[in-house]
Amino acid sequence: MSNFFDDNPDIRFHLETMDLRRVVDLKEDGYAEKETFPFAPVDCADALENYEHVLRIVGEIAGEFVAPRARDVDREGARLENGRVSYARGTREALERLAQADLMGFTLPRKYGGINIPKTVYSMATEIVSRADAALMNLFGLQEIADTISKFGSEEQREKYLPRFCSGEASGAMALTEPDAGSDLQAVRLKAVQGEDGQWRLDGVKRFITNGCADISLVMARSEAGSSSGRGLSLFIYERDERMTIRRIENKLGIHGSPTCEMQFNQAPAELLGQRKMGLIKYTMSLMNGARLGVAAQAVGIAEAAYRAAAKYADERIQFKKPIRQFCAVSELLTDMKVEIEACRTLLYETSRIVDLKEGLEERQEKHPEHKKDLKADLKKYTRYASLLTPMIKARASESANSISYKALQIHGGVGYTKDFDVERFVRDARITNIYEGTTQLQVVAAIGGVMTGAAGEILDEYERDHDLGGVSELADRGRTLRARLEQAVDLVKAERDHVFQELHASRLVEMATDAVMAFLLCADSLQSERKQSVADVFLQGADLRTQANLAYIGSRKRTLLEDQEAILDDES
Amino acid sequence: MSLNMLVLVKQVPDTQNVTGEAMRPDGTVNRDALPAIFNPEDLNALEEALKIKDRLGGVVTAMSMGPPKAADVVKECLYRGADKGILVSDRGFAGSDTLATSYALTCAITRLSGFDLVFCGRQAIDGDTAQVGPQVAEKLGVNQLTCVADILDISRDRIVVKRQIENGYEKLAASLPVLLTVTSEANEPRSANAKRVMGFKRIVCCEDAEGTDCWPCEPIEHIKQWDIQAIAADAERCGFSGSATWVKKIDNVVLTARETKGIENSEPGISGLINELMEEHII
Numbered sequence: 001m002s003n004f005f006d007d008n009p010d011i012r013f014h015l016e017t018m019d020l021r022r023v024v025d026l027k028e029d030g031y032a033e034k035e036t037f038p039f040a041p042v043d044c045a046d047a048l049e050n051y052e053h054v055l056r057i058v059g060e061i062a063g064e065f066v067a068p069r070a071r072d073v074d075r076e077g078a079r080l081e082n083g084r085v086s087y088a089r090g091t092r093e094a095l096e097r098l099a100q101a102d103l104m105g106f107t108l109p110r111k112y113g114g115i116n117i118p119k120t121v122y123s124m125a126t127e128i129v130s131r132a133d134a135a136l137m138n139l140f141g142l143q144e145i146a147d148t149i150s151k152f153g154s155e156e157q158r159e160k161y162l163p164r165f166c167s168g169e170a171s172g173a174m175a176l177t178e179p180d181a182g183s184d185l186q187a188v189r190l191k192a193v194q195g196e197d198g199q200w201r202l203d204g205v206k207r208f209i210t211n212g213c214a215d216i217s218l219v220m221a222r223s224e225a226g227s228s229s230g231r232g233l234s235l236f237i238y239e240r241d242e243r244m245t246i247r248r249i250e251n252k253l254g255i256h257g258s259p260t261c262e263m264q265f266n267q268a269p270a271e272l273l274g275q276r277k278m279g280l281i282k283y284t285m286s287l288m289n290g291a292r293l294g295v296a297a298q299a300v301g302i303a304e305a306a307y308r309a310a311a312k313y314a315d316e317r318i319q320f321k322k323p324i325r326q327f328c329a330v331s332e333l334l335t336d337m338k339v340e341i342e343a344c345r346t347l348l349y350e351t352s353r354i355v356d357l358k359e360g361l362e363e364r365q366e367k368h369p370e371h372k373k374d375l376k377a378d379l380k381k382y383t384r385y386a387s388l389l390t391p392m393i394k395a396r397a398s399e400s401a402n403s404i405s406y407k408a409l410q411i412h413g414g415v416g417y418t419k420d421f422d423v424e425r426f427v428r429d430a431r432i433t434n435i436y437e438g439t440t441q442l443q444v445v446a447a448i449g450g451v452m453t454g455a456a457g458e459i460l461d462e463y464e465r466d467h468d469l470g471g472v473s474e475l476a477d478r479g480r481t482l483r484a485r486l487e488q489a490v491d492l493v494k495a496e497r498d499h500v501f502q503e504l505h506a507s508r509l510v511e512m513a514t515d516a517v518m519a520f521l522l523c524a525d526s527l528q529s530e531r532k533q534s535v536a537d538v539f540l541q542g543a544d545l546r547t548q549a550n551l552a553y554i555g556s557r558k559r560t561l562l563e564d565q566e567a568i569l570d571d572e573s
Numbered sequence: 574m575s576l577n578m579l580v581l582v583k584q585v586p587d588t589q590n591v592t593g594e595a596m597r598p599d600g601t602v603n604r605d606a607l608p609a610i611f612n613p614e615d616l617n618a619l620e621e622a623l624k625i626k627d628r629l630g631g632v633v634t635a636m637s638m639g640p641p642k643a644a645d646v647v648k649e650c651l652y653r654g655a656d657k658g659i660l661v662s663d664r665g666f667a668g669s670d671t672l673a674t675s676y677a678l679t680c681a682i683t684r685l686s687g688f689d690l691v692f693c694g695r696q697a698i699d700g701d702t703a704q705v706g707p708q709v710a711e712k713l714g715v716n717q718l719t720c721v722a723d724i725l726d727i728s729r730d731r732i733v734v735k736r737q738i739e740n741g742y743e744k745l746a747a748s749l750p751v752l753l754t755v756t757s758e759a760n761e762p763r764s765a766n767a768k769r770v771m772g773f774k775r776i777v778c779c780e781d782a783e784g785t786d787c788w789p790c791e792p793i794e795h796i797k798q799w800d801i802q803a804i805a806a807d808a809e810r811c812g813f814s815g816s817a818t819w820v821k822k823i824d825n826v827v828l829t830a831r832e833t834k835g836i837e838n839s840e841p842g843i844s845g846l847i848n849e850l851m852e853e854h855i856i
Contacts, residue, residue, distance in 0.1 A: 039771035050771045061764050102767045115767050 002067070004128045005059025008304070010342055011124055014349050015052060017528045023118050023353060024048065026360025029367065037110045051121045057101055058125045066094045066132035070257075073133060074425050078259035080249045085213035087139075091257045094136050099168020106143055108150055112158060113166030119290075119359070120352040123297045127348070130301025134429035135257030137298045138210050144290035145172035145218055149237065151359075152274040152283050157237065161216055173214035174287055175206040175238075175263060182208070183442055185220070185280055186230040190265065192221035200236060200272055202265040208250065210436075212261025215240050218287065219270060220279050235279035236270035243268035254428030289386070291437045292394040293352060299401035299433040300344050306401075306408035306426040307337045313412050313421075330411055337404045339538045344397040346521040347514070351389040358382040385459055388450030389517070395443035396514050398434035405430040440507075447513070448506045452490060456513040457483070463520045472526045472533060478540045479519035485547045486512040489554045496557065504562060508550040515543040576631035576689040576729075578622045581678060581709070582615040582650060584643040585699040596823060611646045614694030616653075616762040618755040621724060622692045623654045623763065629727070632656050634685070638666060638678055644778050647796050651773045652765035658796040660778050665801045665811050671700070673815035675708030680806040681799055682713060684784040690732075691752040695720055703754070710752035718747055722758040 005011060024047045033040035041047035069090030076088035087095070098104055106122050108114025122143070130137040146165035149157055164170035181187040190204030202221055206212065217238045224232035238244070243266050250260040274283055311334055314325035324330045361379040365372045405426040409416040416423045434440045450456065460483055463469075469476035489512055493502050502509075522536035586595075586607030594606050622633045634657040635650030637643045647658035661681045669677065682688065691710070696703035703719075710717035722742060723735040733746045737756050779795035784803035801808055809815060836842045850856045 037772075039768045041771075049774070053770045053774060054767045057765050057767055057770065065761075065764070097764060100766065101764045102769075115771070 001060070002063030003056065003059040004062040004067070004131055005055045005124075007063070008059075008128075010345060011055070011127070013525075013529065013532075014345065015048075015055065015121075015124065017525070018120070018349060018353065020044075020048065020118070020120060020353065023120060023356040023360060026357065026364055027116060027118050029364070033110055033116075039115070040110060051117060054103070054115065054117060055121065055124055055128070058103060058128050061094070061097055061101060061103075062128045062132035065097055066090075066129065066136055069094065070133035070136075071422060071425070073135060073257040074254075075256075077256035078249060080246060080259070080261075083245055085246055085249060085259045085261065087259070088257050090133075091136060091139070094133070095139060095168065095171075098140060102166075104140075104143065104168040105146065105162070105166030107147055108143070108162055108166055112150070112162035114162070118352075118356045119293065120349055120356050123293060123348055123352040126294055126297035127301040127304070127345075130298040131305045132301075133257060134298055134302050134305075134426075135255040137294070137301065138255060138258035139171060141291075141294040141298065142172045142174075142211060142214075144287060144294060145174055145216070147290060148174075148218060148235075148283060148287045149273065151286065152235075153237070157271065157273070161237065164215070170215040171211060173209055173211045173217040173261075174291070175209045175212060175217045175219040176284060176288075177208045178205060179207050183439065185284065186228075186233075188220055188222060188233055188280070190219065190221045191225075192223040192234060192236060192270065193225075194223075200270050202236060202238060202244075202268045202270050204265055205247075206261075206263040206265070208436075209261045209263055210258055212263045213240075213246055213259055217263075218273065218283075219265070220284055221270075223272075223276055223279070230280040231277050233279040233284075234276045235273045235283045237273050238265075238268060238270040241268065253431055254425070255432055288437060289355070289390050292390050292443070293348075293355060295433050295437045296344075296348050296351070296393045296397040299397040299430065300341065300348055302426050302430045302433070303337070303341050303344070303397075303401040303404040306405040306423060306430070307334070307341055309421070309423050309426065310334060310337065310408035310411040313416075313423075317413075324411070333407045333411060335538060336542070337407055339535050339542075340400050340404060342532075342535050343518045343522060343539050344393070344400050346525055347389070347393045347518050348397060350517075350521055351386070351393045354382050354385045354389055358386045381458075384450065384455050388447055388455040388459070388513075391438070391443035391446035392510065392514050392517070394437065395434070395440045395447065395510065396518075398430075399440055401430040401433050402427075444507045444510045447510045448502070451486075451509050451513045452494070452502070454490070456517055457487065459517060460520050463524060467524045467527060469523055469527070472523050472536070475526060475533065475536050475540060476520075476523045478544065479516065479523050482512070482516040482519050482540075482543055482547050485551045486516050489551050492554050492557070500562065501559065504559070505554050508554060512547050512550050515547055519543055576625060576629065577685075577687065578625065578631055578633045578690045578692065579682065579685065579688050580615070580619045580622050580633060580635050580650065580655065580692045581706070582619065582635055582637045582646050582694075583612045583697050584609050584637065584639050584646045585612045585697050586610075588698050609642065609645070611649055612694055612697045612699075614696060614755060614757050615646075616694070617757050617759045618692035618694045618753070619650055619653060619655065620760045620762040621721070621753070621755050622690070624760070625690070625724070625727060626654070631689075634659060636661060636678070636681060638662070638669075638674060638681070641778065641798075644796055644798075648773060648776060649765070651776065651793075651796075652770045653763055654766065654769065657793055658776075660796055660798045661800075661804060662778075662798055663800040663811070665808050668813035668816060669811065670816035670818045671702050671704040671708055672817045673811055673813075675705050675712055676810050676815060677801075677804065677806055678705070678709050679712040680804040681784075682709070684799070684804055687750070689749045689751075691715075691750070693752065693754045695754045695756045706752060706754040713750075713752070716747040716751040717753070718745055718751060719754045721753045721755045724753075724759075 021044055024044045034042045041050055073088040073090040079086050105114030106117050110116050126141050129140045146162055149161050178188055192200050192202050194200050219236045219238045220233055222232050223234035245264045247262040247264050314330050315323050317324045361375050365375055409423045409427050412423050415421055519540055522539055525532040526536045587610040594603055626633050633655045635647050635655040636659045637647050638661040644660050647660050651658055693706035707717055718734050720737040721734045722737045726733040730749050736743050736745050778798040781797040782803050784799050836846050
């Protein structure tokens, strides 16, 4: 019996050692539902036990059912025939199984059929599913769409749509991108016009829409005629009918099980979600942040799958009369892969925890306006942390998934380049994670503000307060060195008072901040486990070199790249 | 159409993952050395019952006979969708062979106010006898369909199945009530349901000395535990005393892999192999 939760000591380590008390308390709001729902927890310990049970089910489905079908799903792919999109057989069967186990309303409230589980645990589940089949995550991980309706929809909309998501009867899509509005979503042109009867109708084209064939889509459209900015955009709930046609699905490098659709709307009726003009600035940002966390979890899952494939191969492959793992060149690759996975995982779950706290506080404020004042400062803090950590982990985990699957293929040598092994699939599937839901370059743009205004430092101050790092003082001091270098680099860039100089070094500054936060998290993990001290040790060794190099480059104040790039790129002159 | 369905399930040692010393010197199974699992084909049997319930409605009751720990497999049935659970457990059942087991189970089943379908796995991986299902059907005096690989049709009073036989299948029809034994080919059992696991995780056995009827389907709070008295069984016909067979001796067979031998993929190579197998009386 293969279980992707039980066989993963690191996920279990985090579930057991993370302090989720406040997250659970916010999510369960006085454990009031224990009277109404027999499966609702009676206290925090009971809730934590539930999470473990649920992850075990996810792990079993992933290990026993999804993973064995992943290769066929990749080969068969989703198809478009006569305007109808069909999933690969394995995808259909896996979705049925997840729905049958009541896992499709993971984070949604119980009263709509959900199981009301925090994002932190959802990230773990998403990671587990992605390890089995990265493409399936694009469907399992789309629960953020229902979550957006839950957060911003009217009660009527919640009752109308959410139970269908929870039962697995309806699937979802978020239709944002257009041919001329990719990274720049303010340029969205798809029109939404409200008729005299009050009915909104959509006209235009959406492109690159994951699961655009869904029963229920959230569509961003220009509701304010004549506007051109993000403030003219609203978000709509569109239920699939004959007024939308799927023109094509993309022939992609990877995630073949997930259909990427081009949607043509032709006077398609839709409902406004929430308030007009808030489509991009509020709802889509919330939706995208959730999706970014999902992609980060997907990336960690792919990296885990790639690492395991490589580790197994390195044990089995005999060359020069010994398993190739015994060669330093291979064991170094494996160690680096494992350390980076664990560094990404600790930041992924920490980010998810912060997002849980933020969303839990928002919900608490809405439900109990009398406490609004008391919660204000905390909400502000966690909002600030979440908006730094979310792009940070999305950028880091997706880039690392690429480098880890690349190394995994390298360990396989020639056979890794063939379709006889799974590792080539991991390389292809990983490649989208640093592109969609905002490229790494855009994540840097989203994170740099927080880095420059010291949000990373505030987070680290909090870790210093919450944990007595004295038990791992040597490691913690090395972490503090990373932090000092980060602060020095930020000061250097600020002193230049040059926006272009900041832009030039933005990715380096974000990397330095990411390294520092990861280092502290690994130090905190090391308090709970001796093994983690070794992980932190190796991580810090690499991070030390990276931050030194980054600081040296920034500290040189050189603008060589900016000055010379024209001459280099224009080789005709 | 609402059918009353009973699924007989067994907790067995995991013979696929043997750890430590599997057999005691006295020839009995050392259960501590083997992880206890849900007998695989019983999961297939449960799945068939749940599929019928999903399609046509009905009540599914899971029943197991075994030591108190066997409540785990009854609980697992609840996790997957069974409505009720009964554990038939008594020290007096110790040492039961298939005859005594089928007697005890039959006594327990007759406590229920009638049934339409009884599902069993074809065989358990510990004893591999495949006898308990058929013996229960005999004792209950109902039809039996063994080695069912698919249920082709079912109505209020009739069932049509595909039955696995050597080198093929046969299609059989029977009137209800009927007992079926199901093979692993029939389905891929569903996973546990998240809500049910969270809801039933603390459910425990509760002794029910009366052996009260179990069909009505209100939310359940306990797994019913029935002993010899509760099922009104004759203690003489249970356990060792009720068994017609006893284990005289068990030998430990240690399978050792010998050196492999390459056979050339040619006419003489293959006929040489066939001759060798015939000489060894393997074929």
